[in-house]
Amino acid sequence: MSDEGGSEKFSLSGFDFDARLKSFLEKKWGIASLFPPQAESLPHALDGSNLLLAIPTASGKSLVAHITMTNRLANDLKGLRGVYIVPLKALASEKFRELEEMATAVGLKVGLAIGDRSSEMTSIEDSDILVCTSEKLDSLIRGRPEIMDDIGIVVADEFHLLQDPNRGPTLEILLSRIRHRRSNAQLLALSATVGNAEEVAEWLGAKLIVSDWRPVALYSGTLTGLEVRYHSVEGPIGEGEPLPEEKHLEGGVQKNLHAVLDDTIGQMKQLLVFVSSRSSAQKEARELAKHVISRMAVSGDVIPTEKVANWELIAERVSSGDESSATVKALSNSIRGGIAFHHAGLTSSHRKVVEDGFKNGDLLCIVATPTLAQGVNLPASRVVVRDTRRWSTIAARSMPLPVMEIRQMMGRAGRPGFDDFGEALLVSKSTEEERALVSLYLEGEPEEITSKLANPNALRAEEDGALLTHLLSIIATAGIEDRDAISRFLDKTFLATQMDTENLEERVDDVICWLSNNGMIQRTGESEEVRIRIREVKSEGNEDEDWEDELPAWVGSASQIPGLEILPEERSGRRLEPRRGPAIFGFRKASLYESAEPVLPESPTMTYAPTALGSLIARLYLNPISGKLIHDGLGKAMAILSGEDDARQLSPLSLLHLAACTPDFLPLWPRKNDLDAIQEVLHGHERELLAESIDLEEERRMKGVLVVQSWMEEDRLESIEEEWGVQPGDLRSRVELLEWLLFAMRRILLEDEGFATKNRESHKTLFESIDEVYRRVRFGCRADILGLVAIKGVGRKRAREMSDALGVSSASDVSLLTERDRGKLANLRGWSPKLVDNLVKSASISDKRGR
């Protein structure tokens, strides 16, 4: 952190907060004064006002949040809890480290809650500040709503993600739930610049602070051929700062990215290049690395030798322990030329190594796909956006990226404390394209953000499940249990500000009908109490201004007209019309989504209760459609095992496929080459499949199954990658998804009374089958060595070697090994007597624990 570059100084002493924090900031972080937007917003934040800060990334808006959070919790909100919500696990870890450092200065404890085994050091109960992903907090709240009761302050980072079709609805409901229960809690929303910040701020009841001030000047421009032209500047001085002259990069006929890299290296700076596909990222990294190496051969003095030596170290770190997949080989080869690529085909540990190598200043350049821009803080002196369009499979054509995304990328330029200015260049191929890019991305406004909670334009099943998921959660875990209360809860969401009431009410009725028809909730009858409450609220009119002022239009008519004369014919008539286009995508196609009869509107006084299944689904954090599919599939599996169904048969494939058929699983795109193998299994093993073909993604889902099956057959990672064209990060993510879903499947079976009483023996057999598949997926091995991988320090590889060499199959076997057998193991390649000793010790521990 640095305060250089600011024309005005706002000394910390001018602000009213804890002296311990001020001294911490000065001594530990070297912060003696605040930037103008920080200075403007901090007093309001310290007052306890809700704020929406729409300020560029890297301008220090999280400092405002950190100071406010720690100061208030240590002083005027003593004893209460703060939550810091971020969208990514990696961001949560980053914020956790920052906040922990700062919070200890005032004696507060910070906890990290992400769905990750290793990282939850501090107990959640115990922490004053909880850093979490939105899904994890939502999940915690579902299990124990009372953890909200002592929330005094909420920070929502990257708040513009509200408009993300996949992740936005969770954030929207999460905030609505917290505000519903803790209406006095302070809210600080940190957002990128968006088109409709006023509207969002109004919804949040927040004061809006907008600024494009940056601590380091940002020159934005274009790169056409070798010509660099600057078009705008945002910086510490503000309007009127002169634009740099346009310039011609040296480099003769070579490619323009090579010329930019040379120029950047010449200035001893680093470069970040954004491209639109993984293959582009790898290709550019490969070519740039080759270019660097050939340049070093010509004139060896360009790059300090210790840097070059570090490239080798970084290259070894990315490939260490790895069986050296094609992707990892490509990465380490590029790194040997000082260039890395960064995309989701890499595992998070690969990405971490790359990020650290860049932050240290060793790597010259990272070529990345767009999401690096919304990840951890990784500034570079220069940013080049090579691709401003991205292929959309859904639209089957390339689409321009949203202004907001491009701005996020460009905003990565300029390292506070190191650079006097940053440069962000958009690559264009012609002057016409250059003009278009300038007007869209440099002069144009960013998009408005909209609610995706009930996305009428949902194109994929998983984008459409939000309302289903969250209504079940609200009924099952929030104590909002009648139709009127549901309406009033939803009326406070951002969605309600954007969708007309009648339309929304229809969608809600659809969802309730689905949840009821599929055994997630029960209608528990109309309530006189609710009727009285509605009457009272209505007659009180606008007296209660918090929740009861805007009743849905139909509530009035429903209470005036007695009985069910709420125009059922008219409404059901409208319902029969295809409101959301042909059901070509996904789950609503089959009986799964639509009921045979028209849906009648729910009475506002109707009350609901979750079923045991519904309640479990909500707590397992499953999409209700996933829950339904799994539950039905388990019913079929029970029928097979009990002998009722002898046409089908049950296998590990059955269970994997069932899990992969849910909307919570992410399918893999088959290549042309994969289709034969996939079709063969789909048809050859049809008798083993428990789930119907419920969408058009059968092949994609089966590919996911086959890849994970290959993993649990102990195939080598590199051969899986080779055979299926699936990179390490993809494999990892599918393994984790199936592991999670199989765990959920096991719980659903375990807790279902119906299954358990129907046939105890089949129930037990099925439970054991799921458990075995679950563990095989988790450890990536065949069944015979499951006893060995349970030993600490033993993975699938060592387990197989032990099994092959000695025929052992359990922790108990290993703990009782003879001296001779131990010697045999120690002589294997990659083993040592010390390792064998350690493993035998931990085997006896697991053995005791297992009994």
Added chain:
DNA sequence: TGGATGTACTTATAGACAGCATGTC
């Protein structure tokens, strides 16, 4: 005739949250 090179055509395409309870090579 074999091998290098060129050309037209085909194919594929970004990302990543959640449960639970201790540790991969």
Added chain:
DNA sequence: CTATAAGTACATCCA
């Protein structure tokens, strides 16, 4: 409806 990289089948060229 302004994409682009990589792979493939096959033609062409040259020693």
